[in-house]
Amino acid sequence: MHDRLDHHRMNEDALLAAALHALPASPPGADAWPALAARIRRRQAVRKTIGFVLPAALAAGIALAFAWPHVRFHAPAPVRVARTNDSATGHVAASITKLQASSRQWQAWVGDLDRNGAPLDDQQLARAVSLQDQIGMVDLQISASRDTATLSELWQQRVALLQQLGLLHLQPYMVAEQAKPGHAPTIAM
């Protein structure tokens, strides 16, 4: 009885496989090649730009790795600095202007990579979303803060987060570089 049922099921599987195989291949609606070719050319242009920017970004990332704990945990007490030393406050205000300019540059670059760069995998995407959330939180704090020292620290954090986001977008290219001849391939087939 069991043998008969097993045989019956195997036969059914084969029939189902044959029926699914026989389904005609669907033609895609429109010719997608022009859009794909344009996308490839855009990305090649971005990659050329990255060829110049990558070393600087890596250096910034390494510097950030060393500086980050100091920036985060040993920032000066904001109120005391703001009230007791006017020249220091002016200096902080000037550094905020620089940080804002740097933030704009990084944001533009990250935006460009986001639009035209290599797609991120699941983990990278989750990390990117988390970084964007953190940037959003920093933005909220910036909009609520009046103290220059606090603002300076927040703008530093914003630039640092944008740098991390930029480096994240560069990871697919680093993987691709490693896969070039002379490096161990990452996908084996």
Add this chain to the structure above:
Amino acid sequence: MRFWCILEDVDTQGTFRQTVEPALVRRLQRGELAAFETIYRRFERAAWTLALRLTGRADVAQEVLQDAMLKAFERARQFRGDAPFAAWLRKLVVNEALMQLRHDRLHVIELFDDTHADDDAPAPWAHADSATLDRALNRLPDAARAVLWLYHVEGYTHLEIAEQFGRSTSFSKSQLARATKRLRELLAPQAEDTPCTIGSTTTA
């Protein structure tokens, strides 16, 4: 990988059963867009069909086709030639399609109403025409349809399917059994007259 050797047909147009000349692959690996266009044209239909079968949606399939082909171009250097190029390309399409399903959170495990299923009844797909089978396939839940297609058409084993979904082989087997059962219901003569009874409990 399981292969349905008896199903190998002569017409390989629109399928992944095509050979790509090594010289063409080498040109692609050098980044020649013209070589890639030749390969794209050859596999566009197969990749599109596979993406459509796995995702069940034309707009998502279009995205999968674009992203998978883009990866094929950018990762061509990673192809070592141990397996046919078409198999490598097909794997990229499958990966991309399943990734889209994960991103869109469409791969929920739907519960089925099993009360009307009858495994001993004659297989209705043996007599169903393509259009009817196509419609029934599109009415299956995403995960079930993808597992059914990977197993029966692409020749994946349960272990390989489980790895693709990041789940156990039990998941693959149960999805396949449920998909088969549901397909049988949908293709049964009275199925057209009764409303779909699929539940939508999300456990993933």
